Amino acid sequence: xxxxxxxxxxxxxxxxxxxxxxxxxxxxxxxSHVGSLKLSNMGLNASPEGFLTRYRHLRWxxxxxxxxxxxxxxxxxxxxxxxxxxxxxQIRLSPDTAQILSQRVTLRAxxxxxxxxxIAPDFSLITDMRSLSLSNAGLDTWPAGLAEQPNLDQIDxxxxxxxxxxxxxxxxxxxxxxxxxxxxxxxxxxxNPLTEGALLQVRDYSQRLE
Numbered sequence: 001x002x003x004x005x006x007x008x009x010x011x012x013x014x015x016x017x018x019x020x021x022x023x024x025x026x027x028x029x030x031x032s033h034v035g036s037l038k039l040s041n042m043g044l045n046a047s048p049e050g051f052l053t054r055y056r057h058l059r060w061x062x063x064x065x066x067x068x069x070x071x072x073x074x075x076x077x078x079x080x081x082x083x084x085x086x087x088x089x090q091i092r093l094s095p096d097t098a099q100i101l102s103q104r105v106t107l108r109a110x111x112x113x114x115x116x117x118x119i120a121p122d123f124s125l126i127t128d129m130r131s132l133s134l135s136n137a138g139l140d141t142w143p144a145g146l147a148e149q150p151n152l153d154q155i156d157x158x159x160x161x162x163x164x165x166x167x168x169x170x171x172x173x174x175x176x177x178x179x180x181x182x183x184x185x186x187x188x189x190x191x192n193p194l195t196e197g198a199l200l201q202v203r204d205y206s207q208r209l210e
Contacts, residue, residue, distance in 0.1 A: 002036045002060070004082065010059040011035025016042065017062070026050030036060040040085070047072035064088055064111070071097040075104065082106055087133060088114040095119070102126070112137055113156065123149065135159050142166050147180050155183070159191035163198065170201045181209055
């Protein structure tokens with residue numbers, strides 16, 4: 001039995017990482033007892049949908065270090081996911097697939113670094129996010145819905161193409177300054193081509209905190 005950070009059991013773990021298989025089988029078996037599925041480093045260039053759809057009760061899913069170009073549609077049926085690792089693929093998001101991620105409201109960890117996302121999901125509905133990894137993800141705008149997150153301890157936005165920072169993040173009203181300062185404290189943005197205006201905003205924001 002795998003346990004989450006709160007010590008609660010999430011189910012059994014199935015780890016196929018590193019196996020080189022031509023494909024994963026379509027299954028007609030109930031795998032509701034499996035809470036963690038690891039399919040990393042398998043050379044997958046397409047989502048094994050017939051396989052994944054049997055794991056709708058997953059809490060943790062690891063599809064990192066593959067060759068996926070699209071978000072697996074099966075994620076749309078996984079309503080209890082708390083950890084999703086998709087780093088180091090070739091995934092590009094569309095508005096529809098970004099919305100699938102935005103609606104995974106139970107997520108606590110989402111790692112998408114090393115993809116070519118183009119756009120980011122909106123995190124407004126995900127209220128218990130803890131760890132967000134979006135470095136080297138081909139983003140040119142700041143992800144929405146992060147400034148209000150109460151429990152975040154990591155936001156990694158390094159090495160993207162972000163040029164500006166939303167006012168809600170860098171120029172919040174006084175009554176929200178403490179909350180945004182806590183979130184900004186755990187946010188990494190180095191390696192982005194911030195404009196001179198954005199850098200001035202950062203300077204002004206720093207002075208408000210003194």
